[in-house]
Amino acid sequence: MKKPQTGQPMDRVDGRLKVTGGAKYFADHQPADMQFAALVCSTISCGAIASISTTKALRAPGVADVVSHLNAPPVPGYKKTNPGDKNGLQIFRDNRIYSNGQPVAIVVANTMERAVYAASLVEVQYNQETHYTNMEAGMDKAFQNNRMKDYSRGEINAWQKAPVTHSAQYTIPLEVHNPMELAGIIAHWTSPDTLTLYAKTQGVKSVQETIQELFEIPEQNITVHSRFVGGAFGMALRVWPLEIATILAAKKIRKPVKLVITREQMFTLVGYRPNSSQKISMGATADGKLTGITHEAVAITSPYEDFTEGIVAMTKFMYDCPNVNTRYQLVPLNMSTPIWMRGPGEATGSFALESAIDELSYKLKIDPLQLRILNHADTDPERNLPFSSKYLKEAYQIGAEKIGWSSRNPAPRSMQENGMLVGYGMSSGTFGAYRGKATVSAILKSDGTLTLQSAAADIGPGTATAMVQIAADVTGISPDKITFMLGESTFPYAPEQGGSATVSTVGSAVSDVCHALLKELANLAISQVPAFKQTTPELIIYEDGQLITADRQTKITHEALLQQQKLPEVKVTATSQGGEERKKYSMYSFSVHFAKVHVHPATGVVRIQHIVSVADAGAIVNTKTARSQMIGGVVGGIGMALTEEAILDHRFGRFVNNNYADYHVPVNADTPPTDVYFVNKKDPYINPMGSKGLGEIALIGFAAAVSNAVFHATGIRVRDLPITPDKLLHIVSTENATA
Amino acid sequence: MxxxxxxxxxxxxxxxxxxxxxxxxxxxxxxxxxxxxxxxxxxxxxxxxxINQLPLREIRQDGNTLHIGALVLNSDLAAHELVKTQHPLLSEALLAGASQQLRNMATVGGNMMQRTRCTYFYDTSMPCNKRQPNSGCGAIGGINRMHAIFGASDNCIAVHPSDMCVALAALDATVLVAGPKGERRIPFTDFHRLPGNTPQLDNNLAKNELITAVEIPPHPFTKHICYLKVRDRASYAFALVSVAVAMDISDNVIRNIRIAMGGVAHKPWRLPDAEKALTGKAPTSDNFRLAATIATQGAKTYAHNGFKKDLAFNSIQTALLKAATA
The missing domain is CATH 3.30.43.10 (Uridine Diphospho-n-acetylenolpyruvylglucosamine Reductase, domain 2)
Known part of the structure; x- marks a missing residue:
């Protein structure tokens, strides 16, 4: 038996293209006669456009048009709703302004520079109304969306009766995805009802679907290309108003139009992690058995959409606790709509839950790791189902050993190194292990190469590489003869790349289609090749691009089989999705994060020294790309813990740090050695590969590990992210400055 | 544009x-x-x-004075042997600034001429007296975590963002400028201005004058130096507070000392009273604490930058200790 390809650290199949500039991202495409666009965005946060003066802009060199609600082509899909319904921002439908930075016009010119300049000449007058951007001040408007109702099991607020209790408020500021690649689109109407789009998206099919609904043209008339994406982290999980604005501009001027937005506009046009406030209360017996948890969360949303995510999800099943109740409310503000940002709600919720567990452990005088193990949920207490697989305890053990957990002095502010306060902290994370529905086509050519096609996406994890490995194992075809093509709406359906589900969803379809292909080849051989006449598909051995009889006496290569029959190719398509197993088992991935930090006792500066992250994500398809994905998530977690915060001036409703210099994503110097370990045990039920998701758990829980480590180092509990020096300074002793 | x-x-x-x-x-x-x-x-x-064609890229020794052309790149200056050996404080400060890519482009003159990073200055839809005189100061009633605690006015509380300039202020450098009327010399500490009623003016350079060079006089500060920059992320972030310290210690007595701060004022902020208090004294924690007390007297804070006074107090002591034990 050959060594399987899955589980190997195979190099990325598109790595060379990416590092040599050969990969074409959306903005690299250049349809003939393409024009360039720039947005004019609102400088008020609530009100209406009184007038738009375009005289100067239209006179500027190279300008083709200025498109706004005054002259935009109609969007037929808007008619299905009434203005003011919560149906999202219907760009250029009317003169209403809901948030600062909302696009009010799009300027098109024959160069980007000219478009940008002309946009600065558009004069907009507003009738300003009172705006609300401050969540704390808007708590009286908090409401509950039907998707996220109150949850309870056992007794409500049972924590109050426990002998040992902890209750505290945790806040997380608004965070922005800020991938390196800016958002935008190229829109090209090749006929009045035929549209080609080069998009930055996590799902070409969902773009196609949205455009079809809005413009009421046949699905097959909409072609969406998105083969490479320069990072997204969730911000490209939907079609945004900026893309509709570009499509409208292209329709109006009847030429292809490209828009790439600015870094500043990334803060207001493509979603964000909503700022939130969470109260966690928990109670335990004196020996550390949890008796009750109450989790109440509030987060912001826009005036025109209710954005919800899994903020309170983890609390419901993470620990074996008989009494749990949760509440999740939204506060609508004059802000654009949030969107899932890596780890999404679970990353938010885990900061509160995993900080609170740590706080409780000190009250109980029980090691925080021991407290978690003591309350480990062997079965899912929310759904009363067994887990399909759960190796969290192994993950705890690996992480503790690798970071040296047992050698820490558990007392806060007890450890020092070179004048720095030293702290160790840990946390856990979890996220649903999903499996959606996807279709893949497999085309085996008579030269022996296999091409797989599916409308999947790759925002960075290495989708195609993993798919090639899965296909190689099923078919016995060498990986260098297999190509996985994605990012085209003409390919068979795949969902968006989101929720850590691509390997599970698309990988299963790859596995299925490859099995179907082998069956097709077997039947071909059985019916046409004499030596195979007496066998069945199940008995045939598939190795090295050959069909081999069970007695190993006869072999035929795929090439020979197809050439013999004068077939240029064999094409098979298969659709795959999860079944009954999803009703019998609770399916989750788990992660464990350990961090060692240094805190400067005089300045309050936190520097992470060492990170150990362990994932229970089932069988790992590619240990190299999976490790990279874990490190990427951890870096996101470092930002969440220590540096990231988009700050609004509520007087204006405008961001004051909307650029890469002032909105601090971690740089290399913030990123210490990160050791990644995988439990790497197959989940027996989830999918043919036994692989659970990885992308979210890489980040989920991480911020709490850092915050817990900072507490251990300093004795100061920071419940308000990010942990910047000023938050430690006022409690750090000013008596004992040290070098 | x-x-x-x-x-x-x-x-x-x-x-x-x-x-x-x-x-x-x-x-x-x-x-x-x-x-x-x-x-x-x-x-x-x-x-x-x-001005990249102008012959202003030289670093040379003029007697005991180091002459630095205005077009010398920040990265070249930081790495120059004469700077590293004679003025290591300057080298440290330069390397604390910006990112490698920016230092590879930025010049000495440009570093001095850079404008504040105050967000209200950069956002033309918000008020700013520096950008548009008499439009009001957005920062005073707004978000002012990064803003000045010394020498500000009711018109402007912006800070000068440079690290290099903090070291040059500490080292008593001189700015050489050329204009239609010929050349003149400006002491570095007089080059940048406090905002007062004219926050639109960052410095005392006339409109049609050009910086040609910076000169650093000889001094004994080659060993006991420290540039401490406290910031929200480890690199590529402006200082919350920075402290430049250079001292000459013999027989356990501070013979000569310079202290300047960044991130706290509209210009690099020299601390003459703290310097005076430490001159002739022993380099002890108690004396450093006294100096830090003197240095932070008169700090005026706003809604979000109150921490800067404490941070300055701690950072001054930390930098002094680091320099003394270097």
Whole structure:
């Protein structure tokens, strides 16, 4: 038996293209006669456009048009709703302004520079109304969306009766995805009802679907290309108003139009992690058995959409606790709509839950790791189902050993190194292990190469590489003869790349289609090749691009089989999705994060020294790309813990740090050695590969590990992210400055 | 960005003449700040005078004085042997600033001329007296975590963002400038201004003058130096507070000392009273604490930058201790 390809650290199949500039991202495409666009965005946060003066802009060199609600082509899909319904921002439908930075016009010119300049000449007058951007001040408007109702099991607020209790408020500021690649689109109407789009998206099919609904043209008339994406982290999980604005501009001027937005506009046009406030209360017996948890969360949303995510999800099943109740409310503000940002709600919720567990452990005088193990949920207490697989305890053990957990002095502010306060902290994370529905086509050519096609996406994890490995194992075809093509709406359906589900969803379809292909080849051989006449598909051995009889006496290569029959190719398509197993088992991935930090006792500066992250994500398809994905998530977690915060001036409703210099994503110097370990045990039920998701758990829980480590180092509990020096300074002793 | 014309004179005189003819013009060298300002619509020059052809790239020893041409790149200056051996404080400060990529483009003169990073200055839809006199200060009633605690006025609480300039202020450098009336010398500590009633003026350079060089006089500060920069992320972040310390210690007595701070004022902030208090004293924690107390007296804080006074107090002591034990 050959060594399987899955589980190997195979190099990325598109790595060379990416590092040599050969990969074409959306903005690299250049349809003939393409024009360039720039947005004019609102400088008020609530009100209406009184007038738009375009005289100067239209006179500027190279300008083709200025498109706004005054002259935009109609969007037929808007008619299905009434203005003011919560149906999202219907760009250029009317003169209403809901948030600062909302696009009010799009300027098109024959160069980007000219478009940008002309946009600065558009004069907009507003009738300003009172705006609300401050969540704390808007708590009286908090409401509950039907998707996220109150949850309870056992007794409500049972924590109050426990002998040992902890209750505290945790806040997380608004965070922005800020991938390196800016958002935008190229829109090209090749006929009045035929549209080609080069998009930055996590799902070409969902773009196609949205455009079809809005413009009421046949699905097959909409072609969406998105083969490479320069990072997204969730911000490209939907079609945004900026893309509709570009499509409208292209329709109006009847030429292809490209828009790439600015870094500043990334803060207001493509979603964000909503700022939130969470109260966690928990109670335990004196020996550390949890008796009750109450989790109440509030987060912001826009005036025109209710954005919800899994903020309170983890609390419901993470620990074996008989009494749990949760509440999740939204506060609508004059802000654009949030969107899932890596780890999404679970990353938010885990900061509160995993900080609170740590706080409780000190009250109980029980090691925080021991407290978690003591309350480990062997079965899912929310759904009363067994887990399909759960190796969290192994993950705890690996992480503790690798970071040296047992050698820490558990007392806060007890450890020092070179004048720095030293702290160790840990946390856990979890996220649903999903499996959606996807279709893949497999085309085996008579030269022996296999091409797989599916409308999947790759925002960075290495989708195609993993798919090639899965296909190689099923078919016995060498990986260098297999190509996985994605990012085209003409390919068979795949969902968006989101929720850590691509390997599970698309990988299963790859596995299925490859099995179907082998069956097709077997039947071909059985019916046409004499030596195979007496066998069945199940008995045939598939190795090295050959069909081999069970007695190993006869072999035929795929090439020979197809050439013999004068077939240029064999094409098979298969659709795959999860079944009954999803009703019998609770399916989750788990992660464990350990961090060692240094805190400067005089300045309050936190520097992470060492990170150990362990994932229970089932069988790992590619240990190299999976490790990279874990490190990427951890870096996101470092930002969440220590540096990231988009700050609004509520007087204006405008961001004051909307650029890469002032909105601090971690740089290399913030990123210490990160050791990644995988439990790497197959989940027996989830999918043919036994692989659970990885992308979210890489980040989920991480911020709490850092915050817990900072507490251990300093004795100061920071419940308000990010942990910047000023938050430690006022409690750090000013008596004992040290070098 | 607005349309502009572009000239590239190859003599100092031609550069100054070009400026004299067009008052909306701007000199450009590395452009690491000016291009941002132009893209944001903060500065709208109709002409850019590219001075990169001018012979101002030399670092040389003039007797005991180090002469640094205005076009010397920040990265070259930080790595120069004479700077590393004679003025290590300057090298440290330079390396604490910006990112490697920016230091590879930014010049000495441009570093001095960079504008504040105050967000209200950069956002043309918010008020700012520095950008538009008499429009109000957005920061005073707004978000002011990064803002000044010393020398601010009711018109402006912006800070100067440079690290290099903090070291040059500590080292008593001199700025050489050329203008239509010839050359003149400005003590470095007099180069930048406090905001007062004219926050639109960052420095005392006349409109058509050009920085040609910076000179650093000889001094004994080669061992006991420290540039401490406290910031929100480990690199590529402006200082919350920075402290430059250079001292000369013999027989356990501080013979000579310079202290300057960044991130706290509209200009690099020298601490003459703290220097005086430590001169002739032993380098002890108690004396450093006293100096830090003196240095932070008179700090005025706003809604979000109250921590800066404590941070300055702690950071001064930390930097002094580090320098003394270096």
């Amino acid at each position: 607005n349309p502009f014309s572009y000239v590239r004179p190859n003599s100092l005189k031609a550069a100054i003449d070009a400026m004299a003819r067009d008052h909306s013009a701007r000199f450009i060298a590395g452009g690491t700040n000016l291009l941002d300002l132009m893209k944001n619509g903060v500065t709208l020059p109709e002409k850019l005078i590219d």
